[in-house]
Amino acid sequence: MSMKTSHATFKERIDIQMQDGYMRQSVANAQERMFSNRAKAADALGNWEQWREMGKEIRQHVLENLDYYLEQLSDKVVENGGHVFFARTAEEAAGYIEGIIKEKKAKKIVKSKSMVTEEIDLNKAIIALGCEVIETDLGEYILQVDDCDPPSHIVVPALHKNRTQIRDIFKEKVDYQGTNDPEEMTRFVRQHIRHDFLEADIGITGCNFAVAETGTVSLVTNEGNARLATSLPKTHIAVMGMERLVPTFEELDIVVSLLCRSAVGLPLTGYVTALTGPREGDQCDGPEEFHLVIVDNGRSTILGSEFKDILRCIRCAACVNTCPAYRHIGGQSYGSIYSGPVGAVLSPLLGGYEDFKELPYACSLCQSCNDVCPVKIPLSDLLLKHRKVMAESKLTPLGERAAARAFNYVNARPALWSKTVKVGAKVANAAIKDGKMLFNAGPLKDWTDSRDLPQPDGESFRSWFKNRKQTTVEQQKNEAGDRHD
Amino acid sequence: MTNQERLQHRTAFLDNIAKVLDRPRRTQAPVRPAFKYRCHQEVMAGWSPDQLRDHLVDYTKNALGAEAIVTTKAKLSQVLFEVCHAYQQNKSFNGGNDVVLSADVRLLADVDINQLTQAGLSSYVWDSSLGYDANIRVCERAKVGVVFAEQALAESGTMVLYSQAVQGRAISLLPEASVFVVPKSAIMPRLTQATALLSEKAKAGERMPSCINFISGPSSTADIELIKVVGVHGPIFATYIILDDQ
Numbered sequence A: 001m002s003m004k005t006s007h008a009t010f011k012e013r014i015d016i017q018m019q020d021g022y023m024r025q026s027v028a029n030a031q032e033r034m035f036s037n038r039a040k041a042a043d044a045l046g047n048w049e050q051w052r053e054m055g056k057e058i059r060q061h062v063l064e065n066l067d068y069y070l071e072q073l074s075d076k077v078v079e080n081g082g083h084v085f086f087a088r089t090a091e092e093a094a095g096y097i098e099g100i101i102k103e104k105k106a107k108k109i110v111k112s113k114s115m116v117t118e119e120i121d122l123n124k125a126i127i128a129l130g131c132e133v134i135e136t137d138l139g140e141y142i143l144q145v146d147d148c149d150p151p152s153h154i155v156v157p158a159l160h161k162n163r164t165q166i167r168d169i170f171k172e173k174v175d176y177q178g179t180n181d182p183e184e185m186t187r188f189v190r191q192h193i194r195h196d197f198l199e200a201d202i203g204i205t206g207c208n209f210a211v212a213e214t215g216t217v218s219l220v221t222n223e224g225n226a227r228l229a230t231s232l233p234k235t236h237i238a239v240m241g242m243e244r245l246v247p248t249f250e251e252l253d254i255v256v257s258l259l260c261r262s263a264v265g266l267p268l269t270g271y272v273t274a275l276t277g278p279r280e281g282d283q284c285d286g287p288e289e290f291h292l293v294i295v296d297n298g299r300s301t302i303l304g305s306e307f308k309d310i311l312r313c314i315r316c317a318a319c320v321n322t323c324p325a326y327r328h329i330g331g332q333s334y335g336s337i338y339s340g341p342v343g344a345v346l347s348p349l350l351g352g353y354e355d356f357k358e359l360p361y362a363c364s365l366c367q368s369c370n371d372v373c374p375v376k377i378p379l380s381d382l383l384l385k386h387r388k389v390m391a392e393s394k395l396t397p398l399g400e401r402a403a404a405r406a407f408n409y410v411n412a413r414p415a416l417w418s419k420t421v422k423v424g425a426k427v428a429n430a431a432i433k434d435g436k437m438l439f440n441a442g443p444l445k446d447w448t449d450s451r452d453l454p455q456p457d458g459e460s461f462r463s464w465f466k467n468r469k470q471t472t473v474e475q476q477k478n479e480a481g482d483r484h485d
Numbered sequence B: 001m002t003n004q005e006r007l008q009h010r011t012a013f014l015d016n017i018a019k020v021l022d023r024p025r026r027t028q029a030p031v032r033p034a035f036k037y038r039c040h041q042e043v044m045a046g047w048s049p050d051q052l053r054d055h056l057v058d059y060t061k062n063a064l065g066a067e068a069i070v071t072t073k074a075k076l077s078q079v080l081f082e083v084c085h086a087y088q089q090n091k092s093f094n095g096g097n098d099v100v101l102s103a104d105v106r107l108l109a110d111v112d113i114n115q116l117t118q119a120g121l122s123s124y125v126w127d128s129s130l131g132y133d134a135n136i137r138v139c140e141r142a143k144v145g146v147v148f149a150e151q152a153l154a155e156s157g158t159m160v161l162y163s164q165a166v167q168g169r170a171i172s173l174l175p176e177a178s179v180f181v182v183p184k185s186a187i188m189p190r191l192t193q194a195t196a197l198l199s200e201k202a203k204a205g206e207r208m209p210s211c212i213n214f215i216s217g218p219s220s221t222a223d224i225e226l227i228k229v230v231g232v233h234g235p236i237f238a239t240y241i242i243l244d245d246q
Helices: A010-017 A020-044 A047-066 A066-079 A090-104 A115-119 A122-128 A138-145 A163-174 A183-197 A226-233 A248-262 A300-304 A308-312 A323-327 A340-351 A368-372 A379-392 A398-411 A414-431 A442-450 A461-483 B011-020 B050-065 B074-088 B128-141 B191-203
Strands: A085-088 A108-111 A132-135 A202-205 A209-212 A218-219 A237-243 A273-274 A289-295 B067-071 B099-100 B122-125 B144-148 B151-153 B160-163 B179-185 B211-215 B237-243
Touching: A010 A323, A020 A047, A020 A163, A020 A248, A020 A323, A020 A442, A047 A066, A047 A248, A047 A308, A066 A085, A066 B011, A085 A090, A085 A398, A085 B011, A090 A202, A090 A237, A090 A289, A108 A183, A108 A226, A115 A237, A115 B050, A122 A132, A132 A138, A138 A163, A138 A183, A163 A183, A183 A308, A202 A226, A209 A248, A218 A226, A218 A248, A226 A273, A237 A248, A248 A273, A248 B191, A273 A340, A300 A308, A300 A340, A300 B011, A308 A340, A308 A379, A323 A379, A340 A379, A368 A379, A414 A461, A414 B144, A442 B067, B050 B067, B050 B237, B074 B179, B074 B237, B099 B128, B151 B179, B151 B191, B160 B179, B160 B191, B191 B211
Parallel strands: A085 A289, A108 A132, A108 A202, A202 A237, A237 A289, B067 B237, B099 B122, B099 B144, B144 B179, B179 B237
Antiparallel strands: A209 A218, A218 A273, A273 B211, B151 B160, B160 B211
């Protein structure tokens, strides 16, 4: 799956998703739970604002000195006996990994959850080589078995499916005979793919944070699949976005603490695994070969732009879990592997405005995402910036631009403005019947379609307000008089 | 292969980063800004070893769905037998009844292997000289894996393991149940203290162990309807044995 997960238009995607009653209810419940878990975990730790400030400064420092820290990291990985490949593009990254697969004559690959490997469309490249690839994270496994259904959440990818749907998928695709009990289904998957870990030639993982000073790759997980994928196969390939690192283990403490509490509301997840190079010579399990693939794929362009703050992101999904737009349209509506506020900022940057131009509008600018972000990314400001960039480069719909131009023209001329609002009030009175416009203007169509409009009384807001002001002042005078009596 | 051959396409990649940052390549170590706050140091600061132990035990039992037992060095063998024997009574997922033990002397010095080889239990001590296949074959079917933890973290109910020749990764990964033995003196407030130790190692020029694990309870997931299920790909059960007199 590449960045783009759908060929339908944004509106078509939303229309499909809005029909899915289960999805909408489940997303609403899940958001509530994840939001309150995060809030509780932040409160329990105390001094949350100080933690956030530290997280922001650490990530900021790394971005400002990214070339140095990547050089240090790669020197250290090589010193420890590993390989490092710097990939400017998704194709280069996938190409390097294809080379390893061919060299090893690999037949089977186990993967643990990694967004960046989705971004570079790695599974497609692996399958094209005639190699089997198994997504081993339970959520990712469900989606893979379901003909590669796109993820709807960056932490809980199969959030949009209920247990019965999952039972049916397992029954049809992997001959599961049990009930829809989550524990029974989980145990089934454990048994069903255990042999894959033992047989796999290569394990592929992402990287939550690398540690530059030691050449370490850390993975923050719960299920144990990432540990299996990095302990049993002879070769481990870790793929990381180039910005995902910290200088030393001291900073790792802060960012991992922020990530676990923000993502799942726990002090730490079940496994935080810090992997340094291939295994030492005297050990007998762990990979013999370690490859680190560092991916740019558009990130350097972001680093040099007004959107660079988004590169601080630690992928916790706290912004997703608080976003009212996400709550209503669900993750798959975004049509990108990255959903929610972070997805709406990142997808147009990594995948281009052409495919993702609508996403910055999936936002009410409520700023709730800014408040929960553990590294203080001004997400809603960045969404607004996207809109500005698109408006300036004329990427917004023609009707919208024409309307905005007309508004600006009239708004700059007080006499014309005054006349227009008076006329407008009269026209509106005639044009709205039973809460619906008699005709629908292009840019307003979606809005007017989905809302009942009030019946206007033919008066403009300004004249109404002027009258109301007088009435209110008189009323207040009267009331004051009453009290003195 | 030389170090240079194992490093590909770096120069152009990093030059480009310097270019977008609008400055020359940074080749000198930048000054890491000191942390503005000390909130991470203040968590459980000044707690006594007993307070840390009590928090670790409570958190493990209440939040992680794992067991925690406080005992002494002298009683370790007996407690270990009881724990393994109880796990043996569970429904089997892996199929075997073996107990696999780390060969770490800090563990073996206090464990009587004969005591673990009775009542239907059989035991195996990790031996890296036998190679990957021999060790993995036992772990794959084993009921219990017993390891010695470098540190324990009170805040998160975490056991810290370093991979070593005597204690492979698979012991705490493939068997159905994990048993961790840790001295009370190794219980620390949180991740902060454990990463500080690793930072010191790094500053002293030591190579990090190839695999460091911070393990909090058995494996788990919430991928189906956000319902927590304990026991996924990693161990299904976990017990922490804290040596109170160590």
